[in-house]
Amino acid sequence: MPSRTVYSASVEYLQIMDEEGHVDAKLAKDTLSDEEILKLYQFMVDCRQLDEIAFKLQRSGRMGTYPQNKGQEAAAIGSGYAAKKGVDFLVPCYRENAALFLHGLPMHYILLHWMGDERGNQIPEGVNMTPLSIPIGTQMLHATGIAWAFKLKKEPRVAITYFGDGATSEGDFHEAMNFASTLQVPCVFFCQNNQWAISVPRDQQMNSATVAQKALAYDMPTIQVDGNDLLAVHKASKDAIERARQGGGPSFIEAVTYRLADHTTADDARRYRDTKEVDAWIGKDPMIRLRKYLERKNLWSDEKQKAAEEKAKVFVADVVKAAETIEKPLISDIFDYTYAEIPEELERQKRTMRTSSLGQDPTQAGLAAEPSTY
Numbered sequence: 001m002p003s004r005t006v007y008s009a010s011v012e013y014l015q016i017m018d019e020e021g022h023v024d025a026k027l028a029k030d031t032l033s034d035e036e037i038l039k040l041y042q043f044m045v046d047c048r049q050l051d052e053i054a055f056k057l058q059r060s061g062r063m064g065t066y067p068q069n070k071g072q073e074a075a076a077i078g079s080g081y082a083a084k085k086g087v088d089f090l091v092p093c094y095r096e097n098a099a100l101f102l103h104g105l106p107m108h109y110i111l112l113h114w115m116g117d118e119r120g121n122q123i124p125e126g127v128n129m130t131p132l133s134i135p136i137g138t139q140m141l142h143a144t145g146i147a148w149a150f151k152l153k154k155e156p157r158v159a160i161t162y163f164g165d166g167a168t169s170e171g172d173f174h175e176a177m178n179f180a181s182t183l184q185v186p187c188v189f190f191c192q193n194n195q196w197a198i199s200v201p202r203d204q205q206m207n208s209a210t211v212a213q214k215a216l217a218y219d220m221p222t223i224q225v226d227g228n229d230l231l232a233v234h235k236a237s238k239d240a241i242e243r244a245r246q247g248g249g250p251s252f253i254e255a256v257t258y259r260l261a262d263h264t265t266a267d268d269a270r271r272y273r274d275t276k277e278v279d280a281w282i283g284k285d286p287m288i289r290l291r292k293y294l295e296r297k298n299l300w301s302d303e304k305q306k307a308a309e310e311k312a313k314v315f316v317a318d319v320v321k322a323a324e325t326i327e328k329p330l331i332s333d334i335f336d337y338t339y340a341e342i343p344e345e346l347e348r349q350k351r352t353m354r355t356s357s358l359g360q361d362p363t364q365a366g367l368a369a370e371p372s373t374y
């Protein structure tokens with residue numbers, strides 16, 4: 001019996017704008033207009049400012065912990081902008097803030113989340129996303145389920161889920177991919193390959209040459225893009241999202257990017273990362289190349305940069321104020337938002353939580369209206 005090849009495949013790599021801001025005109029034709037690039041560049045400046053301020057809030061004791069998004073903005077913005085706001089559904093991890101803001105999450109919600117305030121997770125009505133997922137990988141299964149619901153209800157909507165390179169080493173990833181592919185649901189799997197999973201480099205946790213090739217096992221369209229190239233990310237995302245919307249099933253995108261900061265504020269990456277590697281990636285910063293592109297087209301200048309940064313500072317100061325001046329939560333929230341129907345034992349605890357050591361229960365009457373102290 002002759003041997004034959006029963007399957008073969010390859011993975012395409014897409015870059016449209018290089019590190020110097022030069023663009024491949026043919027590939028750029030169907031992507032973003034200069035007007036959109038200008039708008040998204042200012043947005044990127046705003047998001048980078050928020051990221052830096054969040055870091056400072058943590059360092060000054062005003063926030064619990066925070067994972068910086070620095071360096072990964074093009075991946076979040078290019079993909080988020082390609083999805084339809086109010087229609088499609090984002091299922092995030094924790095390093096794509098900009099995509100969430102594009103889809104209507106008020107910026108101060110992210111600060112509230114990392115300040116430990118649960119209200120940061122109460123996604124407003126009409127904003128289509130799940131809260132940040134801190135357990136690695138669990139959200140990908142949710143995305144498959146949400147997309148399956150869209151398919152069953154015959155709604156032309158797409159779920160797009162975000163996760164890191166490290167998450168693709170989890171069983172949940174493969175289960176989500178297998179179900180999505182078998183059921184042909186409208187889901188886009190967007191991997192931000194930032195080269196590190198805390199202190200574990202990519203090549204120590206997987207033997208695959210690319211992350212994108214993992215999707216081949218599930219017969220999904222897959223692509224590797226320069227994740228610091230806004231245009232490439234946008235094009236790949238738009239193609240995948242529209243294919244899913246037309247009934248073409250799930251797709252996979254590997255955005256090759258880099259975590260320019262520590263894993264979180266609880267980490268010190270200098271202990272395990274070579275500064276030469278970091279320096280090389282600083283040169284590939286998505287903001288730098290966009291700025292070079294805009295300058296070459298005479299659409300940007302030092303003055304405009306200064307004005308953009310000033311604008312971002314004022315804007316972000318208001319975001320911080322919104323987070324820090326929110327009224328304190330009620331103690332009773334802990335009972336009210338844990339169960340749909342509160343069990344009897346907790347009902348009793350709620351009723352008597354202010355009972356004094358003498359067994360009195362003097363303050364229940366005003367409880368609902370009275371703000372707690374932390």
Ligand SMILES: Cc1ncc(C[n+]2csc(CCOP(=O)(O)OP(=O)(O)O)c2C)c(N)n1
Nearest residue numbers: 095134135136164165166167194196197198
């Ligand atoms: C199920 C689970 N296991 C372990 C962790 C601890 N943990 C937090 S972040 C992280 C690394 C994630 O790396 P990656 O998926 O590449 O995302 P990145 O942080 O690089 O964006 C790990 C192991 C966790 N949060 N959840």
Ligand SMILES: [Mg+2]
Nearest residue numbers: 164165196197
């Ligand atoms: Mg990673």
